[in-house]
Amino acid sequence: MLSTPLLVLEVQNYAESLIICDKLSKAANLTLVHKQTSLGGRLVTLVFSGTTSDCGYAKDLAVAHYTGTRLLKVCDTIDRPSGQLMQFFETGEF
Numbered sequence: 001m002l003s004t005p006l007l008v009l010e011v012q013n014y015a016e017s018l019i020i021c022d023k024l025s026k027a028a029n030l031t032l033v034h035k036q037t038s039l040g041g042r043l044v045t046l047v048f049s050g051t052t053s054d055c056g057y058a059k060d061l062a063v064a065h066y067t068g069t070r071l072l073k074v075c076d077t078i079d080r081p082s083g084q085l086m087q088f089f090e091t092g093e094f
Contacts, residue, residue: 003080003081003082003083003086004049004050004051004081005049005050005051005052005055005077005078005079005080005081006033006047006048006049006055006077006078006081006085007024007030007047007048007049007050007055007058007059007075007076007077008045008046008047008074008075008076008077008078009045009046009047009048009062009072009074009075010043010044010045010046010072010073010074010075011043011044011046011066011071011072011073012042012043012044012070012071012072012073013041013042013043013044013071014037014041014042014044016044016071017035017044017046020046020062020065020066021046023061023065024048024058024061024062027057027058027061028050028054028055028057028058028061029050029051029054030048030049030050030054030055030058031048031049031050032046032047032048033047033048033049033089033090034046034047034089035047043073045074047089052077052079055077056077059075059076059077062075063075
């Protein structure tokens with residue numbers, strides 16, 4: 001099963017998740033496939049899918065956007081996500 005590369009971001013608050021989601025969606029051809037809020041919205045995980053180059057470009061853009069702040073907690077790409085991981089994003093269960 002061929003799966004699309006993923007970009008995983010975790011930002012410190014809900015407002016920042018909206019800002020970075022808008023910025024990345026406009027800059028690269030990405031699709032938001034999953035979001036999860038924790039701690040009452042104080043920690044938000046965003047997962048985007050796209051091509052390897054779009055995910056890489058968006059990762060660089062996010063890191064540059066948050067340079068000098070502590071708002072970005074995680075920013076990484078998964079080039080070949082497993083079928084189980086994709087199933088989790090679709091259904092919320094493993």
